[in-house]
Each structure stands twice: as structure tokens, then as C-alpha cells.
Amino acid sequence: MKKKLIFNLITLTLTSFLLILTIYSWYVSNREVSANGISGHTVEPTPIVQNVIIHNFSAKNNNVYTLDGNPTMDNTKFVMEYNPNSALDPTIKPSLKLFELQLISTGVDLNQINIQTTISKFIGYGNDHNWVSQDEINSGLSLSSVLKFKVLYTNQVEFIENNTKIRFNNFGTETFDNYTYDEYVFNDSDGLIDSNYKKLLKENQTNITKIYILVDFDDDYIDRLFSLNIGNKIMEDVLYDDEKDLTFKCDFKFIVIGKEVE
Numbered sequence: 001m002k003k004k005l006i007f008n009l010i011t012l013t014l015t016s017f018l019l020i021l022t023i024y025s026w027y028v029s030n031r032e033v034s035a036n037g038i039s040g041h042t043v044e045p046t047p048i049v050q051n052v053i054i055h056n057f058s059a060k061n062n063n064v065y066t067l068d069g070n071p072t073m074d075n076t077k078f079v080m081e082y083n084p085n086s087a088l089d090p091t092i093k094p095s096l097k098l099f100e101l102q103l104i105s106t107g108v109d110l111n112q113i114n115i116q117t118t119i120s121k122f123i124g125y126g127n128d129h130n131w132v133s134q135d136e137i138n139s140g141l142s143l144s145s146v147l148k149f150k151v152l153y154t155n156q157v158e159f160i161e162n163n164t165k166i167r168f169n170n171f172g173t174e175t176f177d178n179y180t181y182d183e184y185v186f187n188d189s190d191g192l193i194d195s196n197y198k199k200l201l202k203e204n205q206t207n208i209t210k211i212y213i214l215v216d217f218d219d220d221y222i223d224r225l226f227s228l229n230i231g232n233k234i235m236e237d238v239l240y241d242d243e244k245d246l247t248f249k250c251d252f253k254f255i256v257i258g259k260e261v262e
Contacts (some may be wrong), residue, residue, distance in 0.1 A: 001136055029187045043101065043254045051102040055096045055166065063168045063176035064160070065094060066135070069217030075099070081140040096216040098166070099254070103209050107261035111206040113151060113213065116197040117144045117252040125191030131232040132225075146221045147252075148181040151200045181216070197255075207261050213254060 043052045054072035057065045105111075114122040120143045124132040132141065158167040168176040230259065238244045 033141065040176075041253060043099065043251070046256055048103055048108045048258055048260060049101055049256050050104050053100040053102070055098040055100060057096070057098075060094050062147040063171075065166050066169070067164055069164075069167065087095040090158060096214055098152075099213040099215065100157075101213065101256060103210050103211070103256075103258075104260055105209055107128060107209055108205075108212065108258045109260035109261055110201065110208055112255075112257040114197045114255045115138040115144070115149055115252055116255055117142075118196065119144060119251055120140075120192065120196070122191045122221075129232070130191065130228050132229055132235050133134070134234050137234060137238055137246070139226075140247040143248040144250050146217055146225060146248075148216055148218045149198075149200055150181045150214040151202075152214060153205075154208075154210055154212075157212050168243070181214070190229070200254075205258075 019205050043049060052073075052075040054070045054075060056070060058068040058071065059066040122134065123141050123145050124130050152168070154172045156168060158169055159165070160167050200213065235246075238246050
């Protein structure tokens with residue numbers, strides 16, 4: 001029986017970082033996962049947000065991503081597999097998710113999109129050896145610690161081929177795969193964050209009816225979590241016990257701030 005990781009919001013499919021120490025030997029050999037739903041909204045309900053659709057992808061070819069045909073219409077739960085090699089191999093299912101925020105049809109003057117989180121430090125930071133503690137294992141690890149986010153505008157997201165694919169456009173001199181994500185909930189090298197929210201929107205948007213948010217995993221932070229816990233018996237005991245699950249809790253939400261066009 002392969003070990004399964006349970007995530008209250010997002011499920012990660014784990015793969016190799018080519019490390020051979022104890023935790024990594026488990027990490028590279030267990031790829032099956034399962035997920036539970038959560039209570040609460042990933043996008044906070046407000047009068048200006050009419051609907052939220054989470055687009056899932058099955059394949060990619062450069063900047064064109066094939067939709068899997070089953071968008072998630074309930075933003076209180078969705079499944080996301082961690083496939084870091086998808087950037088190199090188009091046959092591997094992409095990790096990223098695209099939130100489509102449909103705003104009220106009369107138009108919105110959008111001031112900000114914030115990521116709000118309940119964490120104040122990276123997973124395990126400040127403990128002995130910066131290892132994950134038993135209390136953190138019991139309560140669930142910080143999911144937002146290992147994610148990255150980016151706002152996209154309607155001119156950057158093009159639905160093509162009868163809405164079966166999305167082409168990502170207008171990224172300047174960068175390719176989409178190399179496009180820089182603006183914000184991480186956790187992004188400070190000393191293990192702390194300076195605020196419980198991050199601003200995604202760089203400029204106010206006037207009279208818009210739709211906007212997008214990309215959510216993806218950050219390989220460096222996932223690598224950091226497991227490398228920090230090499231030799232951590234608390235972590236090993238969970239990973240190697242088929243009766244136990246390593247749980248990541250949903251500890252963030254998006255807050256959309258703006259007003260209806262008068």
C-alpha cells in the first residue's frame with residue numbers, strides 16, 4: 001500500500017528531486033494521493049464576485065494548455081496534483097490551476113486582490129533544527145507555504161478551439177513557462193513573513209467584468225520543506241506509516257476589493 005498525503009484543499013502528487021536520504025527516499029517513491037474537501041471559500045464571497053470557475057488542465061504544448069473538460073465550479077474544494085516535471089515533459093499533466101473570477105456584468109472598478117493567510121512563518125521554522133513539530137503534524141501543515149500566485153488579465157488568457165484549450169499570451173519577452181510569479185504567501189529567506197496578506201494586483205483595473213488568478217506550486221519551497229526535515233523522526237514516522245496521513249491545511253483565501261461601476 002502506497003502512502004497517501006491528505007490535503008484539505010489541494011492534493012500534491014509527489015515526484016523525485018533525486019535525493020537519496022531517508023525522507024526523500026519516501027518522497028520519490030510515493031506518487032499516489034487523495035484529497036478531502038474543505039469548508040469555507042478560497043475566494044471570499046462579495047457582492048462584486050458573481051461566480052468563480054477553477055480551470056483544470058490535462059496537457060500542454062508550449063503556451064497552449066488543454067482543458068480537462070471538468071472545471072471546478074465550487075471554490076470551496078478542488079484537487080491539484082504536484083507535477084514538477086510537467087514544465088519539461090508535455091505528456092505530464094500540468095500542476096497549475098487557473099481561477100476565473102467572473103465579476104458583476106455592469107462592471108467593476110477593481111482596487112486590489114489580496115491573498116490572506118493565517119501563517120506567520122515557514123513550516124517548522126523556529127523549532128529545533130527548523131523541523132516540523134508534532135503539533136504542526138497534528139493540526140495540518142501550511143499549504144500556502146508551498147504555493148505561488150499571479151494575476152492575469154483578459155488579454156493574457158485566450159480560449160481557443162471551441163473552448164477546449166487556453167492560450168496564454170502577452171508576457172513580454174518571457175515565455176509562459178518562464179513567466180515570473182509576483183507573489184508568494186511565504187517569501188522571506190529568514191523563515192518569516194512580514195504580513196498576513198500579500199497584494200496581487202499591481203495596478204487598479206477600471207470597468208472590468210473578469211480577471212484570473214494562477215495558482216501553482218513552488219518547487220524550491222517544497223524542496224525546502226523536505227530537505228529541512230531530513231532526519232526528523234516525527235516526519236518519518238508519518239511518512240512510513242500507512243495508517244497515518246501527512247495533512248496540509250488550507251490557510252489562505254483570496255479577497256477581491258472593488259466597487260460596481262456607477
